[in-house]
Amino acid sequence: MTDHTLIVQELTTGYGDRLVLDGLNLEIPSGKVTAIIGANACGKSTLLRTMSRLLAPRHGQVLLDGRSIHTLPSRQLAQMLGLLPQSPIAPEGILVADLVSRGRNPYHGVFSQWTRADDEAIAAALEATRTTELADRPVDELSGGQRQRVWIAMALAQ
Template sequence: MTSHDLRAEDLTLGYADVDIVSHLDVQVPDGRITVIVGANACGKSTLLRGLARLLKPRSGAVLLDGKAVQDLRSVDVAKVVGLLPQTPVAPDGITVADLVGRGRYPHQGFFRRWSPEDDAAVEAAMEATGTADLAERPISALSGGQRQRVWVAMALAQDTDLVLLDEPTTYLDITHQVELLDLLTDLNRAHGKT
């Protein structure tokens, strides 16, 4: 994996007329697992959305390798930074394999041509999360825990160096929580994912 510098400088984020994150300076340590801990509604999810370029700063900046993410193309940010939000929504009728495959969009060209690398990334992500046997099932037919593992597979298929996960163990039973945390630790140690 390539080394990347993701940081916020004097960052203020919010919704409507309310600031949620105010004048924050933070640097995501490269090659490390970092956990954001705080009370409910303190701005953790808002910060992750800002770091991933999904929420425009009111002031300050989010910098990726020294460049403001708002000045970068979405696809270029998505090749480096992946975000699994707290409550993702799947399109109606989509299958597990199709949803995991959507993680590959940043790596496809203008005409969205599917490649053997895309197949390999999707297969590896589904194997890693134990969702390969669910490939042809519709998302709507899955349990909450199965859905969460599929969403994690999609984030892994995106194959970014920086993976931002917002409460990734939500809906998982204790066994799958431990498996997911072990998987994330392995990805960090073996591949340097942040």
């Protein structure tokens, strides 16, 4: 896995007439765990949506390795940045291993072959989240905590 630096410069964004973030500056250094904390409805999710290109900024920019995320092709951005929503929904009946393997989608085109690197990324993600023993179980049969760990494994595999 490659580390990437994410920088937010003078970010202003919101929904409709409602301004949520105004002139925010932030640097998330590569190789570090960063927590974004705050009161309910203070803009944490809006920040994450904007940093992952799901919401366009009104002003400012988000840079990933010095490049605007809006200039990166979608597949390349997905290889460098992942977002796990608060309440993800898995397809009914999908097995843990199949869900985690979806994290590898940005690395494959229509005709590309599955590689050893894909298998290794999935195995490492399952191991890191201690979900290896759940690989053959349907996601919808897991506890809430197990599901969270499986979704994190998918993001790590990405």
